[in-house]
Structures are given as structure tokens and as C-alpha cells.
Amino acid sequence: MKAQEVKKSVVKAGIELMRSGLVARTWGNISCRIDGESFAITPSGRDYSSLKPEDIVEVKIKDLSYEGTVKPSSEKGIHGEVYKTFPDINFVIHTHQEYASALSASGLDEIPVPHECVSDIFSEKILFSRYALPGTRSLRKNVAACLKKTKSNAIILKHHGALCFGRDYEISFKTAKALEGICLNFINSMGGNISQATDCDNPPPPEINEIMNYTAKEKGGSLIFCSNPQIIACSGIPSPLLPYLDDFAQIVGLKAKVCKDDEKEIIKALKNSSAALIKNTGALCWGIDKKDAEAVCMILKKNSTAYLTARIFNNPRPINTIDSMLMRFVYLKKYSKLY
Missing domain, CATH: 3.40.225.10 (Class II aldolase/adducin N-terminal domain)
Known part of the structure; x- marks a missing residue:
């Protein structure tokens, strides 16, 4: 796929992810592989609804270098680790989705995947990477170690969010949506009784x-x-x-x-x-x-x-x-x- 087509697909994916509720405002980031040497990723601190193809930044997989004045997402490193680890992966979504994020603070190192959800995108468990500050080399290192062990198309980053990936956008999006359901069901199966009610339903007393x-x-x-x-x-x-x-x-x-x-x-x-x-x-x-x-x-x-x-x-x-x-x-x- 040519670079311009990749950038258009990233913009389109950002809008669809916002509509789904998996990402909001400037939180999370999305990338797509251009070729064996580079990928295109959303810029730092920009609302998805305002993005145009020219705002999407090309980044080298090897050293995370880029050209131009638009800064790529500060989490470009964890995207790069996915592309390094899995040559057949072409799309990465990093979200702060609610229930995966909630489990990220649980202290667990993995959760089981229900038998009915085991598939090409999920093995029998979802692994958690160790915590490190966002945007740091330590976080990249921890994510890389977890990616080498996982057999699923998603991992959870402790105290942070989720990293979902696939051969294309459709599989990555499907993974992120399914992960949220798996996480909510696991929490509630352990006695969580977590409500899916929206934030501001009731007027103040x-x-x-x-x-x-x-x-x-x-x-x-x-x-x-x-x-x-x-x-x-x-x-x-x-x-x-x-x-x-x-x-x-x-x-x-x-x-x-x-x-x-x-x-x-x-x-x-x-x-x-x-x-x-x-x-x-x-x-x-x-x-x-x-x-x-x-x-x-x-x-x-x-x-x-x-x-x-x-x-x-x-x-x-x-x-x-x-x-x-x-x-x-x-x-x-x-x-x-x-x-």
C-alpha cells in the first residue's frame, strides 16, 4: 500500500474508533504499516476528528526517526515493537478503553480467555506487560518482552490501557472490541458487578x-x-x-x-x-x-x-x-x- 493510502486509512480508522467509543479526544493512537521499513501513525496531542492525511506521520521501524514538523504520537515506540515482532501485522491500535484499563490496575499478569472466544486472534490467555511511564524506553522494553510471549492479538499494559493488532484495520478493530467484552465479563464473573451506565445520566440534586x-x-x-x-x-x-x-x-x-x-x-x-x-x-x-x-x-x-x-x-x-x-x-x- 502506498504511503498516502495508508495515511487515509489511519484517518478513517480514527473516526470509526471514536464513533465506537474505544478512543476519545487525543487519547490512544493508531498506526498502519507502509512497508518493511516504516509505518504511519497519528500525531501527538491531536483530536481524531480534526485529522487529515497530511497530519499522519511516517516513522522508521528501526530507529523511530521521522521527518517534518508534525510530531508523531509519543507512543510510537510500542507500535514499532509490534511491527518488529510480527512481520505479518499491518495495523496497530493503542486504546485506553475502560474495562481493559480497569483490569490493567488489578495486579494480575494475565487473564483467561473464555473457550468460546478462543480464535485466530485470541489464544487461551491475554498477557499483561509490566508498568512503566508512558512514552518511555522502559515501556517499550516491557511491551517488547510481553509481545514475544503472547499468542493473542492483544496485550494489556499495566495501569495504562491495551495494545491491539492485526493483519488489517478490520481485524485490529474486531480485536479491540472483543477484548473489551472479555475484560468486562471477566471482572463481573469475579464479583465486580460493574455498571455500563453512561457518565452523566442524572441531573444534579x-x-x-x-x-x-x-x-x-x-x-x-x-x-x-x-x-x-x-x-x-x-x-x-x-x-x-x-x-x-x-x-x-x-x-x-x-x-x-x-x-x-x-x-x-x-x-x-x-x-x-x-x-x-x-x-x-x-x-x-x-x-x-x-x-x-x-x-x-x-x-x-x-x-x-x-x-x-x-x-x-x-x-x-x-x-x-x-x-x-x-x-x-x-x-x-x-x-x-x-x-
Whole structure:
């Protein structure tokens, strides 16, 4: 396939993946092999809905070099490892999909694949790669080691997300969709009772609405109330919700405090975080506009699911504080519009 055709296929795949809910905004990345020496990948920090073929970056498999001013995804290295390991693989999707991400924080090293799901794309188990900070050589090394062992077309990256691949886009997309179902079913089979309800179904109670109006006036930006069952469950714990996933540390912050329904306490909690849990009620999520606030809500829900999943396996171990601080700093410096 010629480079221009490959780039068009990556753009098309990004739009279809957004519609499916497997990727959102700038999260995750997509690539397609051009030939034995290079692949085309989505750029860093760009919304999929805005991409054009000229925005897709050609990267060398051998050394990850590229030309031009558009920067490729910071996770180009893990895509390169897939193409190095599997010469017959032509398409890679890296997602932060909810249920695979939730299991990534469980402390497990693998999960079984149900007999009825074993196929050309899934063997009897799905392996987890060891944790390392996103975009680093350590992460590439850990992913490469896991790829050498796997017999499935997907692996899970601890505290991060999933890496799915196939001969073409259709197989890669099928893999990512099937992986999500396998992960949700596994969590619930272990007693998880995880709800698939959407993030912001219910309007805020009158007393919370008053707090939102006061807080928005004091802080500015946009606030939304999130009452997903997983978020409500986490609002009932006495301690703050810590980062169990990379994107929580980056976009929400080092913790989401559990507050009483008190304006001043909530404003204080939102000073260094983009979300505040309201005891046994839900959460307030903040952004400079509604779109950003909705993104915070989405990530808070996913991190809540990850915490509750880790608790099933008696292993609620968050990402260590230093790594979380580093990710938050880099995000605010390079990507965030929030501050």
C-alpha cells in the first residue's frame, strides 16, 4: 500500500474508533504499516476528528526517526515493537478503553480467555506487560518482552490501557472490541458487578446545583455533575481516590478528595485537581469548557472502575506518587489547556 493510502486509512480508522467509543479526544493512537521499513501513525496531542492525511506521520521501524514538523504520537515506540515482532501485522491500535484499563490496575499478569472466544486472534490467555511511564524506553522494553510471549492479538499494559493488532484495520478493530467484552465479563464473573451506565445520566440534586453555581462563579470554567454508579461507590470511601491509571494522574491530578456538600471544601479540593467527589452522591468535574469537563468525568469514571476492580483482587495499589507527579507536571506543561 502506498504511503498516502495508508495515511487515509489511519484517518478513517480514527473516526470509526471514536464513533465506537474505544478512543476519545487525543487519547490512544493508531498506526498502519507502509512497508518493511516504516509505518504511519497519528500525531501527538491531536483530536481524531480534526485529522487529515497530511497530519499522519511516517516513522522508521528501526530507529523511530521521522521527518517534518508534525510530531508523531509519543507512543510510537510500542507500535514499532509490534511491527518488529510480527512481520505479518499491518495495523496497530493503542486504546485506553475502560474495562481493559480497569483490569490493567488489578495486579494480575494475565487473564483467561473464555473457550468460546478462543480464535485466530485470541489464544487461551491475554498477557499483561509490566508498568512503566508512558512514552518511555522502559515501556517499550516491557511491551517488547510481553509481545514475544503472547499468542493473542492483544496485550494489556499495566495501569495504562491495551495494545491491539492485526493483519488489517478490520481485524485490529474486531480485536479491540472483543477484548473489551472479555475484560468486562471477566471482572463481573469475579464479583465486580460493574455498571455500563453512561457518565452523566442524572441531573444534579437541587443542593448540588446550588454548589455548582457558586463554584463556577468562584472558579470559572465549566462544571458538570457525574453520578455513574462506579463514581458514587468511590464517593463513599473515606480516603481520596488516587491514580490507578496514567491518564487520571495526568488529567485529573494526584487525587480526587471526598468532600461534604460544602462550597468552600469543594473549591479547595478543586484547587489542585480537576475532580472532587461528593460523599455518597457523585462528583463534580471541572474544565475550562464543557468538553474538557466531560473528559475529566470520563477519566474519573474509568479510574473509579479500575479502583473497584483492583479491590476485587485485594490489590488496590495506585501508581506511585513520584510517577504520578511527573506525569501531571508533563501533562500541564505540554498538553493541558486547563491552567
